[in-house]
Amino acid sequence: MSEKPVEGKPVESKSTDSSVKPDAKDKTPSKSVETSEEKKLSNKELKELKKKEKAAKRAAQKEANGISPEQQEKLAEQKREKKQQQTTNSNLKKQLIQTVIKDDSKKKVPTLFSHLETREQRNAASPSISHIVHPAILSLALKISSYKIVGSIPRLRSMLEVFKIIIEGYITPSNTTLQRHLTGHLSHQIEYLKSARPLSVSMGNAIRWLKQEISHISLDLSDIEAKQILCEKIDDFIREKIDLSDRVIIxxxxxxxxxxxxxxxxxxxxxxxxxxxxxxxxxxxxxxxxxxxxxxxxxxxxxxxxxxxxxxxPNVDDLASETSSVSSRGPKxxxxxxxxxxxxxxxxxxxxxxxxxxxxxxxxxxxxxxxxxxxxxxxxxxxxxxxxxxxxxxxxxxxxxxxxxxxxxxxxxxxxxxADPEDLVSNINSKQPPKKKAFALEQFIKQIEHEKKNEEKSPKGKNNVNNKNKSKKDEDDKDKAPLSNWKDIPNLNILNIMxxxxxxxxxxxxxxxxxxxxxxxxxxxxxxxxxx
Missing domain, CATH: 3.40.50.10470 (Translation initiation factor eif-2b; domain 2)
Known part of the structure; x- marks a missing residue:
């Protein structure tokens, strides 16, 4: 009896089964070779291959759209420059915040004021951005840190005058605008200025005002006109907010x-x-x-x-009396x-x-x-x-x-x-430190010296030699400043709050x-x- 074929089901023959088996045997070794090659490639290499394939596809699409490979390289360089500018602007404050002094043993600040930033911490952040800072900012920071310029209004006036110098010599880079790039350029200068001393409230208000004025400048203006407008506005700010307001207050x-x-x-x-x-x-x-x-x-x-x-x-009477006697020199x-x-x-x-x-x-x-x-x-x-x-x-x-x-x-x-505690020990402007000690300070130092004497018990035979050495040390200490070695005293902290x-x-x-x-x-x- 012959088997009838069922509808919808193909008839399987023995010859077909025999023909399929050798094909399956031939395919299995090729798959094992491919998997072994894939295993040899690491994950990083596979990612790089995928990136190259995607880049090749994008380049082919751009060539089809009519963009030459030279134009593609220029566009890629512009994107890289923009990313670098963004990373520097965003990571600048993080780098300044993360800078920590390595020598914590030298830092003696009470725990109540430990959250405040010391001068050493501010100076530790300055070398990281000093290569992009204008020379006028460097000189201003030096004058502020050395207290050559003291006071909120003098610091504000000098800062605005330095900003005028920076704006006059500013050149906008290619593929950017003055309104976007100048604020970032000024932020670098301001961050370095903070390393000298923290900004005053008036300086912070003036910086916010200047950045707002930069953002309001229209894009239709040229760079020369925009810089002239900014310099004129800074002059108006100094005249109105400082000079005229002081006149009214007086x-x-x-x-x-x-x-x-x-x-x-x-x-x-x-x-x-x-x-x-x-x-x-x-x-x-x-x-x-x-x-x-x-x-x-x-x-x-x-x-x-x-x-x-x-x-x-001089008065009018003084002028009349002195003109007859004094001809060459003016009236005193x-x-x-x-x-x-x-x-x-x-x-x-x-x-x-x-x-x-x-x-x-x-x-x-x-x-x-x-x-x-x-x-x-x-x-x-x-x-x-x-x-x-x-x-x-x-x-x-x-x-x-x-x-x-x-x-x-x-x-x-x-x-x-x-401020620096050394300013209290040795006075600023090369003045002599105070030679007279306070009564409480004398008692504190005597108590510490007495404790040291009790700890260092010497033999009886060497007492005379030790007494002579101590007398010489006492004579030398009288000539020195009272707090010249204050860092060596463990329980003494000097706090200089402004x-x-x-x-x-x-x-x-x-x-x-x-x-x-x-x-x-x-x-x-x-x-x-x-x-x-």
Missing amino acids: ETASKHINNGSTILTFGHSQVLENLFKYCALEQDKHFNLIIVDSRPLFEGKTLFNNLIETETS SKPITQDHIKIHYVLINSLSSTILEDVDCVFLGAHAMLSNGRLYSRVGTGLIAMMCHARNIPVLTCCESVKFSDKVQLDSVTNNEL YDLTPPEYIKKVITELGGLPPSSVPVILREYRST
Whole structure:
């Protein structure tokens, strides 16, 4: 009987089975060879092969679209340059944050202020970006770090003038625009400027304003026109926010200084210096001035020297008498401190209640005014404001609106500037360190020396030799500074804080270019500053 074929099912024959088997045997060894070759290639090599295949396909598609291989190479180079610029701009701040001092043993900062950045940590980040920094920024950073330029307004003015030099010599690279690339170029300069000293509030406000002005420049303008516009705006900012505002502040503050009054001030402020000169020279007022100063910067000495160097213009009677006798030389002018201002200079540690009895008004400078009405100024300002408030002496603060900040701060620990503790040990500007020790410091050092003597017990026969050596060491220590070896003392830390906070209840009035206002109206001035 023959088998009938079923519909939908092919008839399998024995011959076909025999023919299939040898083909399967032939295919198996070829597959094993391919798998062995694939196993020899690593994962990285396979990824590179896939990348090359994709690149070849893209190149073929571009050639089909009419793009030559030379044009393709140029486009690839442009993409690489853009990626490099993006990586440098994004990773710059990360690199500066991640820089840590290797020698932690030399760093002696109390745990309460350990979150603040020291000068060594700031300087450790400077070499990484020094190759892309303008020479004018390098010189400015050196002057700021060495305290040749001190004060919020002088630092702001010098920074804006240096920015003008950078903008004038700026050249936009190819395939970019000035509006996009100039802000990144300035950010490198600003990051290096932070390594010298932290930026003041006024400098931060000016930087934000300048970057906003750069972004508002139209793309239709050429680079020369755009740079001219930016330089003119910087000049207008200096004239309006610094020069004219100081003039208005001086005119309103001069009403609080009368003939024969006694004024007290702390440190040095450029506005207050101009105020005292204005009252003496232009308004012809005679008053007493008490300058309170503190270590290590001795800013009150700069105010004292600047007032001594200013001279009054000679009177008409003096001119008539001197023209007959003196022909070749001009008439001699008198210093401002001879007739108009009588200055009394005192350090803050020797400020007593007897000096404050005759004070009529206190004028203080400001580093910043916070939005909760607190005054952020040089350390020691809060102490003077508290002493004067206890004796019902009015405390006035002269502050420009550029120094106003949105920040809220309740103490001077969360945010402050740590200066070098060596500045307290050896004074700045090559002055001699103080040779007299404080009583508490003497007791502390004697206690440590007594503990060392007890630990190092020497034999009886060598006591005389040790006593002679100790007497020689004591004589040498008398000639040295009292804290020359403070790093060797394990339990002694020297902290040099730059600023402190003054509560608003100690301040009677804040004098700005908008007028004299209470400290509680600082947010209103901030709104006015933003609107302008």
